[in-house]
Amino acid sequence: MATYKTxxxxxxxxxxxxxxxxxxxxxxxxxxxSTEFGAKPNSQVSFVDAAMPGMLPVLNKEAIKKA
Incomplete structure (x- = not known):
């Protein structure tokens, strides 16, 4: 690891x-x-996106396959 000493x-x-x-x-x-382009602002937000208490994320399997 690189270090800097004084x-x-x-x-x-x-x-x-x-x-x-x-x-x-x-x-x-x-x-x-949804990730639809051109939608109205804040119209594609779920409770998970808004970080509401108790909401747990669910990984998008399609995104993992495409990555």
Whole structure:
């Protein structure tokens, strides 16, 4: 691991990468909400998307196959 040392401290260098991708599926990755282009704003939001308490995500199997 890469480190950087000073007289008083030693730092570990950590670099993170965030990747955005679009997969051509009919529903979102973690909910059954539609991904139809051109829909009215906030019209394709489920309780899972809104992070309502007690709602658990369900993985979209079609997205896994296409990934």
């Amino acid at each position: 007289e008083k401290n030693e730092y570990e260098i950590v670099i993170g990468v965030e990747i955005h991708a679009q997969i051509n599926t009919k529903s979102k990755l973690f909910s059954h909400s």
